[in-house]
Amino acid sequence: MRLLTAKEAAKLLGVSTSCIRQWVLRGYLRPTASFRKRNIQLYREDHLLEVERERRAARQGKGKPHFD
Numbered sequence: 001m002r003l004l005t006a007k008e009a010a011k012l013l014g015v016s017t018s019c020i021r022q023w024v025l026r027g028y029l030r031p032t033a034s035f036r037k038r039n040i041q042l043y044r045e046d047h048l049l050e051v052e053r054e055r056r057a058a059r060q061g062k063g064k065p066h067f068d
Contacts, residue, residue: 003032003042012045013052023051 004012006020013020020043023029029051031041 002045004045004048005040005042009043009045009048013048015052023055028055 006017010017010020020029024031024041029043029047032044032047033042034040035042
């Protein structure tokens, strides 16, 4: 399990950091850890990849992907 900042997550997924923040605001993603003094939130890499797949599928009109 790897933890990433919003900036690292955005780079990994090919989206903007504001996109990551929007996913959090909309409830698609939750930070795994927060450091309030520095205002840093960390996200699990596997959670990020799952949310990214779901968001892309939803944009294509396929809804939530099904896993067997």
